[in-house]
Amino acid sequence: QKEVEQDPGPLSVPEGAIVSLNCTYSNSAFQYFMWYRQYSRKGPELLMYTYSSGNKEDGRFTAQVDKSSKYISLFIRDSQPSDSATYLCAIQAGGGNKLTFGTGTQLKVEL
Amino acid sequence: GAVVSQHPSRVICKSGTSVKIECRSLDFQATTMFWYRQFPKQSLMLMATSNEGSKATYEQGVEKDKFLINHASLTLSTLTVTSAHPEDSSFYICSARQNRGPPYNEQFFGPGTRLTVL
Numbered sequence: 277q278k279e280v281e282q283d284p285g286p287l288s289v290p291e292g293a294i295v296s297l298n299c300t301y302s303n304s305a306f307q308y309f310m311w312y313r314q315y316s317r318k319g320p321e322l323l324m325y326t327y328s329s330g331n332k333e334d335g336r337f338t339a340q341v342d343k344s345s346k347y348i349s350l351f352i353r354d355s356q357p358s359d360s361a362t363y364l365c366a367i368q369a370g371g372g373n374k375l376t377f378g379t380g381t382q383l384k385v386e387l
Numbered sequence: 388g389a390v391v392s393q394h395p396s397r398v399i400c401k402s403g404t405s406v407k408i409e410c411r412s413l414d415f416q417a418t419t420m421f422w423y424r425q426f427p428k429q430s431l432m433l434m435a436t437s438n439e440g441s442k443a444t445y446e447q448g449v450e451k452d453k454f455l456i457n458h459a460s461l462t463l464s465t466l467t468v469t470s471a472h473p474e475d476s477s478f479y480i481c482s483a484r485q486n487r488g489p490p491y492n493e494q495f496f497g498p499g500t501r502l503t504v505l
Contacts, residue, residue: 319496
């Protein structure tokens with residue numbers, strides 16, 4: 277079993293839709309949860325991070341963590357074509373160096 | 388946010404040659420740098436962690452004699468792929484961290500280097 281599972285997609289939605297991206301993880305020691313966006317042939321850029329269960333909002337993006345279910349989500353409201361990218365979840369154990377990434381979900385927002 | 392650069396962005400080489408990739412933190416000092424490899428439609432896989440002035444720590448399955456990492460300064464780390472073969476063709480991405488302390492030390496990623504070995 278992989279430490280982090282993520283549906284690779286691709287996911288195609290119309291402009292303005294609400295997008296839901298999800299990951300599950302297996303190790304309860306993980307404490308920090310991140311979402312990265314990666315455009316084609318570019319390095320990942322951090323969108324959001326959180327270290328507790330619950331919701332965290334930043335503009336059109338909301339990160340949700342449910343530690344009891346080992347489930348994390350990223351919601352994108354009013355999706356735009358510029359949101360088209362691969363979204364990677366990443367998880368880190370407390371105090372550890374290593375980021376464990378999901379496989380990434382490829383998102384396409386169509387006009 | 389902090390900026391990390393990589394050079395070159397793309398390299399094509401012949402099988403058996405060595406290739407060096409540079410990773411620089413442009414506006415901050417990076418105590419720790421990481422090297423990842425990403426195959427098409429796959430996630431980033433950590434290859435090694437390097438701390439300035441000390442030997443790199445390699446992940447299981449990564450050959451340290453093949454992937455030489457040097458982190459000689461707080462702003463520069465290099466990855467040398469020695470005797471490259473076609474199976475080493477991949478997207479290599481570095482990241483750098485400032486080590487500010489808890490709760491979370493953000494890693495800033497470079498734009499990546501695409502290596503193609505013929």
